[in-house]
Amino acid sequence: MQHHPQRSLLFVPGTHTHRITKALDSDADTVIVDLEDAVAPADKATAREALAHFLATSPEVSLIVRVNAATHDDTDHFQRDLTLCTDYPAVMGIMLPKAESAEQVTLAARSGKPVWPLIETARGITALAEIAATPGVARLVLGALDMTTDLNMEPGSAGAESVLDHCRHQLLLHSRAQALPPPIESVVPEIQDLSAVSQTAKKAMEMGFAGMLCIHPRQVAAIHAAFTPDDAALEWAQRVVALAAKQGGAFQLNGKMIDAPVIARAETLIARAAAGR
Known part of the structure; x- marks a missing residue:
């Protein structure tokens, strides 16, 4: 059986559903509709309604939804996002941001959708053993930007990269220990600097990652080149x-x-x- 590749996972803001079709028509392997960081708090209900309309009128599509975090501040949005994902077969998975416990993953898995825990805090790293072992987990994903902020690191510095490599090692080891597919690398925020995308993707491939998150279709080709054997x-x-x-x-x-x-x-x-x- 040939598995669908997960080399490139392209984010689309939930507030711009007209971009979902364009993203699905791009060369990206998977599209992630973002209801979390890309949507302002005042716009979350509107984004959810727009996505529901899109899914209702496009039953043939297949995508992942990044829901809001299962934290105290976002509990209501998290529950409403889960209900949305549960209602539509087009949602093939749930990306769970700031995953920090098996309990959070279990709550997301009640939707009946595979869960992609996004590890982007120190608590997420220290809870990786229980998160990776929780039923319903599809793949582990690294969130380097939030991790950098959470650990008070200097973005882009050699010191920060050293600590992030430690986090990458943990995702790799726990994925393998639980017989999960290899994890997914974080985004590169530079849209124009494709050399940075290529370098990050190549390093992730060499370390054993299976693919990489991206924020613009322009980044997809560089990611595919790194993750596809020459x-x-x-x-x-x-x-x-x-x-x-x-x-x-x-x-x-x-x-x-x-x-x-x-x-x-x-x-x-x-x-x-x-x-x-």
């Missing part, structure tokens, strides 16, 4: 798998030993290439 890597993987089928056991290729872990890596590369092309 022709040379694909050719190597195909040679490894072909030789493994003929020879069995361990063997050499280009002066390097090829055994079971390397063959598994080659098979993963082939699967990634097939899903992304």
Whole structure:
């Protein structure tokens, strides 16, 4: 069974539903309609109503909704967002911001939709073991911008990146420990600087992440390039798998030993290439 790739997940503000169709027509693998940070408190009810109208008139679409946080200040919006998501089959998942406990994930999972916990606070990192083990979790997602603020770090600094790498390590380890798919990298706020997007995406791919959040369609191509194996890597993987089928056991290729872990890596590369092309 070929899985839908999750290399690029494109945010669309819930207040601009006319952009949802454009986002769905873009090359992004998944569209996330944002009812949280992209919507001012006074506009949240209006955004929810607009999204409900869009979903009612576009039953064929498939998207994720970032609901409001399950915190004391946002409880009412959180519950109303969940009701909206529950009512429409077009919502394929719920992105839960500021996820900090298994209880919050369980509440979101009552919608019957897969939950994508967004880890963006120190409390979220320290609760990762219980969050990742909670039934209903689809993937873990890093929220680096909020994490930087929560930990009082200097945005874009080497020190902040060092701490964020520690957070990335935790998402990777807990995802693997609970047999979840690899996690999703945070957004890059620079829309025009595609080199920053490429560098972040490439590093995330090398670390073992499966994809990356984005805030503009312009960022999608750079993300896909980083997460899709290039022709040379694909050719190597195909040679490894072909030789493994003929020879069995361990063997050499280009002066390097090829055994079971390397063959598994080659098979993963082939699967990634097939899903992304």
